[in-house]
Amino acid sequence: MKKKKKIFSVLYIGACFLFFYLPIVVTMVFSFNSGKSLTKMSGFSFRWYESLVTNKSIMEAVYVSLSIAVLATILSTILGTVTAIGLSKNRKILKEIILNVNNISIMNPDIVTAIGLMILFSSLKMEKGYLTMLLAHVSFCTPYVITNVYPKVRKLDPNLANAAMDLGATPFQALVKVILPMLKEGIYAGILLSFTMSFDDFVISYFVTGNGVQNISIIVYNMTKRTNPTINALSTIVILVIILTLVLVNTIPAILRKKREKKEALQENINLD
Amino acid sequence: MKSFRKLVRPYILWSLVLIVVPLILIVLYAVTTGGNRLVNIQFTLDNFKKIIEPIYLTVFSKSFQLGILTVVICLILGYTLAYVISRFNEKTQNILILFVTIPMWINTLLRTYAWISLLSDNGLINSLLQTLGFDSIPMMYTDFAVIVGLVSDLLPFMVIPIHTSLCKIDKSLIEAAQDLGANRFQTFWRVTFKMSIPGVLNGIIMTFLLSISTFVIPKLLGGGQYMLIGNLIENQFISIGDWNFGSAISLLLAAVILLAIRFMKKIDKDETEEE
Numbered sequence: 001m002k003k004k005k006k007i008f009s010v011l012y013i014g015a016c017f018l019f020f021y022l023p024i025v026v027t028m029v030f031s032f033n034s035g036k037s038l039t040k041m042s043g044f045s046f047r048w049y050e051s052l053v054t055n056k057s058i059m060e061a062v063y064v065s066l067s068i069a070v071l072a073t074i075l076s077t078i079l080g081t082v083t084a085i086g087l088s089k090n091r092k093i094l095k096e097i098i099l100n101v102n103n104i105s106i107m108n109p110d111i112v113t114a115i116g117l118m119i120l121f122s123s124l125k126m127e128k129g130y131l132t133m134l135l136a137h138v139s140f141c142t143p144y145v146i147t148n149v150y151p152k153v154r155k156l157d158p159n160l161a162n163a164a165m166d167l168g169a170t171p172f173q174a175l176v177k178v179i180l181p182m183l184k185e186g187i188y189a190g191i192l193l194s195f196t197m198s199f200d201d202f203v204i205s206y207f208v209t210g211n212g213v214q215n216i217s218i219i220v221y222n223m224t225k226r227t228n229p230t231i232n233a234l235s236t237i238v239i240l241v242i243i244l245t246l247v248l249v250n251t252i253p254a255i256l257r258k259k260r261e262k263k264e265a266l267q268e269n270i271n272l273d
Numbered sequence: 274m275k276s277f278r279k280l281v282r283p284y285i286l287w288s289l290v291l292i293v294v295p296l297i298l299i300v301l302y303a304v305t306t307g308g309n310r311l312v313n314i315q316f317t318l319d320n321f322k323k324i325i326e327p328i329y330l331t332v333f334s335k336s337f338q339l340g341i342l343t344v345v346i347c348l349i350l351g352y353t354l355a356y357v358i359s360r361f362n363e364k365t366q367n368i369l370i371l372f373v374t375i376p377m378w379i380n381t382l383l384r385t386y387a388w389i390s391l392l393s394d395n396g397l398i399n400s401l402l403q404t405l406g407f408d409s410i411p412m413m414y415t416d417f418a419v420i421v422g423l424v425s426d427l428l429p430f431m432v433i434p435i436h437t438s439l440c441k442i443d444k445s446l447i448e449a450a451q452d453l454g455a456n457r458f459q460t461f462w463r464v465t466f467k468m469s470i471p472g473v474l475n476g477i478i479m480t481f482l483l484s485i486s487t488f489v490i491p492k493l494l495g496g497g498q499y500m501l502i503g504n505l506i507e508n509q510f511i512s513i514g515d516w517n518f519g520s521a522i523s524l525l526l527a528a529v530i531l532l533a534i535r536f537m538k539k540i541d542k543d544e545t546e547e548e
Contacts, residue, residue: 009357013369016354019425020376023387026397030390038390039400079284086280098281098288105292107534109486111503112527115510115519116295119302139291142284161277171277200380202489207510217382224386224493232390235383242378250371 024239031232038229048233058219058234064130065215069199072137076194079138080145081187085179087146088153099150102143113140114207121208128210136208137198144197145190152186192249196242299527302520320521329505329522336502339416340485343423347480348473350424351431355472356465358432359439370436377429385422385493392418392494414496422490427483431476438472439465471541478537482530502526 031049035042052058087095105113117139121132156179164174180187202217209218216238220231303321307314323329358369376384391397392412399409412418442465450460488503495501500508502522509519 009360012353012357016350016428017372020373020428023384023391023425024376024379026390027383027387038393039395039397079287082280083284086277086282086284089278090281094281094285098284101288101292104296104531105288107482107531108527109482109530111486111488111506112299112523113295115506115523116299117291118510119298119516119520120291120295123298135291139287142287143292146284175277196378200378202380202382217380220380220382220386221489221493224389231383231386235386238383239379243375246371246375246378 024235027232028236028239030229031236033229036229038232048229051230052233052237055230057214058230061214061216061219062234064133064213065199065217068130068134068137068215069195071134072141072198073191073194075134075138076141076145077187077191080142080190081149081180081183083142084146084149084153084186085175085183087150088156088158099146102146105140105143106147110203111207114204117204118207128208129213132208132210133205133213133215136204137201140201140204141194141198144193145187148190148193149183149186152183156182199242299520299524302517303524304521306517320518321525323518324521324525332500332502332505335500336485339419339423339501340481343420343427343484344477344480346420346424347428347431348477351428351476352435352469352473354428355432355435355439358436366436366440370433373429373432373436376425381426382489382493384426385490388418388422388425388494389413392421413494414499416495418494419491419499422494423484423487426487426490427480430479430483434475434479435469435472438469442468474537474541478534481533486526486530 030038030041032044032046033041034045034047083098087098114136117132117136118128121128121135126132160178160182161171161174164178165171169177200217201215202221205215206218206221209215214222216234220234223231304316304318305314306317306319324333354373358366358373361369389396393399394409394411394413396413398412402409446464446468447460450464455463485501486503488501488507491499491501491504492507506519506522506526509515509522
């Protein structure tokens with residue numbers, strides 16, 4: 001009876017994972033096809049990777065996606081962390097207002113955020129392109145940084161900064177040397193979220209960009225009208241990079257912890273001797 | 274310490290300009306005519322009246338039907354998956370959950386694009402059917418394709434919160450129910466399921482919110498003629514240029530979703546207070 005249950009569990013999980021991963025695997029396999037077909041493998045080749053590297057507009061889109069993701073992550077992490085630290089020291093009313101505005105920004109459907117920003121930029125007569133895309137990305141990433149960092153700020157001992165300053169630290173030193181290190185976990189979570197959200201974004205970028213500035217999502221959207229194995233090659237690279245990052249993020253802390261524990265155990269042994 | 278108080282100031286200005294003002298602009302556009310020239314704006318409710326016209330009402334009802342269908346499918350598949358995963362030991366659970374989350378981090382557009390090569394008329398599934406001697410089934414540009422795309426995109430959002438609340442259940446409660454004579458179905462329904470309701474609600478909100486506001490999946494898998502609320506908004510802004518009407522629809526969409534979230538949160542709160 002128990003065995004039967006186990007078999008069902010494994011089969012069900014297998015079926016669900018097939019549903020999640022089959023399309024991705026198929027995309028990857030056909031990126032190595034020597035023919036143009038997306039259903040029949042006619043041989044193995046790197047032909048589509050070559051056409052990817054030589055395609056100027058795709059390479060530009062990769063540059064736009066990466067540079068916007070890096071810049072938006074840096075800016076929103078700084079803005080979000082600084083705000084989260086300041087927030088705990090403010091009156092309750094202001095705190096509530098800012099946290100509510102944040103929640104609205106997170107809960108609002110992407111498409112509503114997108115058209116709001118689109119109307120804003122055109123009312124301000126800003127030329128749509130790289131800058132508007134960057135501003136939009138910082139604006140939707142920052143609330144996520146705040147929601148990740150603020151709970152950690154609340155857990156801090158309020159006397160910590162005072163103690164540092166009593167001991168002669170300037171407010172800036174107290175901030176950088178005492179407070180920031182204690183918020184590490186929240187800040188890392190914010191960085192990871194901002195980067196992947198910015199890198200993956202389609203809807204908001206699509207509405208606020210212009211003048212031929214395209215990120216990866218937009219170029220894929222425009223190219224899907226025809227079957228194009230070059231997109232498969234691009235997908236494969238993007239997916240591998242994301243999976244690698246996630247696996248590293250999930251395993252490195254565990255490995256480091258194990259190493260430290262081993263070292264500590266060793267040291268204890270030595271001390272005992 | 275007081276000097277830290279000023280640290281919020283940049284963000285107050287920032288969120289005012291990039292979060293609050295855009296929302297106000299949407300409201301402003303929704304209740305006026307005169308398009309993008311602010312000189313000749315006039316107050317009107319016509320944009321909202323237009324929504325009740327039959328062509329647009331069908332778009333709304335179709336979006337809701339599809340959204341509800343997606344939520345139901347996600348709930349059935351997702352609850353089963355979360356439940357099955359929660360029966361494994363902790364280490365295996367962590368690995369399985371990691372595999373559920375990985376697709377959430379991969380670009381929706383790329384994953385939807387991947388479905389095209391499986392579902393299209395000369396795609397992988399149909400060529401498999403043909404080699405087996407069956408007729409090919411047209412799947413692209415149908416409701417079926419859109420639902421497959423939506424479910425595969427949104428299923429993780431259902432599985433994760435349900436799994437989290439299943440893990441929180443104290444195992445001794447289940448044993449207690451069994452000791453007190455409940456059969457397996459009763460134990461599941463009256464203990465396990467009841468205690469996982471917060472996770473279920475969370476999953477329902479997320480999948481519903483994302484499914485009724487999407488426009489990429491219906492456009493790619495449903496074709497250019499396929500109209501859901503998201504596509505209607507996109508059309509108004511990108512091709513037709515009626516920003517006032519587009520804003521009215523967006524405002525309605527945002528209001529429905531924010532209210533739904535409030536409602537669900539309230540139920541969630543009452544539920545936890547009862548305990």
